[in-house]
Amino acid sequence: MGCMTMSSAKINAAIDNLKSVGVRITPQRHAILEHLIQSMSHPTADEIYKALEGKFPNMSVATVYNNLRVFKEAGLVKELTYGDSSSRFDCVTTDHYHIICDSCGKIVDFHYPGLDEVESLAESVTGFDVGRHRMEIYGVCPDCKRKH
Amino acid sequence: MGCMTMSSAKINAAIDNLKSVGVRITPQRHAILEHLIQSMSHPTADEIYKALEGKFPNMSVATVYNNLRVFKEAGLVKELTYGDSSSRFDCVTTDHYHIICDSCGKIVDFHYPGLDEVESLAESVTGFDVGRHRMEIYGVCPDCKRKH
DNA sequence: TCTTACTTTATAATCGTTATAATTAGTCTA
DNA sequence: TAGACTAATTATAACGATTATAAAGTAAGA
Numbered sequence: 001m002g003c004m005t006m007s008s009a010k011i012n013a014a015i016d017n018l019k020s021v022g023v024r025i026t027p028q029r030h031a032i033l034e035h036l037i038q039s040m041s042h043p044t045a046d047e048i049y050k051a052l053e054g055k056f057p058n059m060s061v062a063t064v065y066n067n068l069r070v071f072k073e074a075g076l077v078k079e080l081t082y083g084d085s086s087s088r089f090d091c092v093t094t095d096h097y098h099i100i101c102d103s104c105g106k107i108v109d110f111h112y113p114g115l116d117e118v119e120s121l122a123e124s125v126t127g128f129d130v131g132r133h134r135m136e137i138y139g140v141c142p143d144c145k146r147k148h
Numbered sequence: 149m150g151c152m153t154m155s156s157a158k159i160n161a162a163i164d165n166l167k168s169v170g171v172r173i174t175p176q177r178h179a180i181l182e183h184l185i186q187s188m189s190h191p192t193a194d195e196i197y198k199a200l201e202g203k204f205p206n207m208s209v210a211t212v213y214n215n216l217r218v219f220k221e222a223g224l225v226k227e228l229t230y231g232d233s234s235s236r237f238d239c240v241t242t243d244h245y246h247i248i249c250d251s252c253g254k255i256v257d258f259h260y261p262g263l264d265e266v267e268s269l270a271e272s273v274t275g276f277d278v279g280r281h282r283m284e285i286y287g288v289c290p291d292c293k294r295k296h
Numbered sequence: 297t298c299t300t301a302c303t304t305t306a307t308a309a310t311c312g313t314t315a316t317a318a319t320t321a322g323t324c325t326a
Numbered sequence: 327t328a329g330a331c332t333a334a335t336t337a338t339a340a341c342g343a344t345t346a347t348a349a350a351g352t353a354a355g356a
């Protein structure tokens with residue numbers, strides 16, 4: 001199936017990326033990566049841990065955190081920190097923003113051309129060397145709107 | 149001095165605001181509010197706690213957290229959650245964004261007209277009812293640039 | 297095979313924040 | 327002003343996400 005092939009290709013690309021910087025591919029790392037790519041969501045470390053405990057009954061939470069850090073350092077994964085208790089992790093594909101439901105917490109990807117203008121204005125006003133920015137949009141998702 | 153007067157005015161306005169919604173003005177609340185307004189920074193709860201322990205040797209950290217919540221609910225204060233461990237608190241004056249130094253962590257206010265366009269596009273693409281957004285810009289501040 | 301460095305595991309520690317219960321202090325009414 | 331009611335503060339414990347530590351396991355190279 002098309003989706004399957006897509007995922008496999010992404011996983012292989014990610015693995016090649018990791019290998020090229022000298023990171024060993026352990027079964028745990030493979031599984032975490034696979035889950036991140038296939039889940040199409042933005043799971044927390046604990047959600048990943050729970051999702052894989054069937055396959056790896058002895059895996060430690062620390063392993064999940066350690067490897068998420070490894071993936072982050074390799075540029076494969078981004079950590080999303082919103083106000084709530086725990087971080088979420090997002091596979092880096094293309095640049096995009098997130099829109100978050102205030103009611104149910106759902107996170108949806110959302111593409112928007114560029115806010116280069118904002119960055120360059122910030123640069124000239126503050127004297128910073130600007131490198132990047134983050135933005136989240138908040139609102140109520142269609143499902144939650146219906147429920148009112 | 150001008151600054152002093154400005155601060156006092158802001159504090160009084162904030163206090164009136166709180167009184168009008170039935171919040172008692174205790175010495176601790178007054179001090180926390182005063183510190184938030186006068187410090188011109190974006191302190192953590194612990195920084196506020198430490199800054200006031202001279203005046204209130206018996207004040208509990210819980211009091212700081214409780215009152216920051218009260219102020220947030222009254223719309224006087226915004227909680228800023230970045231990737232790092234603890235929240236920072238910002239007096240709500242006018243709408244503005246923050247630019248953050250990747251090197252030293254300094255947070256500088258930064259005004260930018262409106263990103264209404266982004267919000268409305270997000271609305272039409274995702275079907276959400278959009279309420280608000282947040283954005284932070286990251287870079288290296290002038291001081292840190294000089295030190296390299 | 298031996299050695300070395302890396303990984304995982306299990307467990308404990310850390311730290312920001314929140315909950316609890318007891319005490320204290322404001323505010324209102326009589 | 328006294329008494330009563332409610333809210334706020336304090337001290338302390340609990341919680342939960344994350345990180346540190348040490349021991350055991352595993353892969354790769356000489």
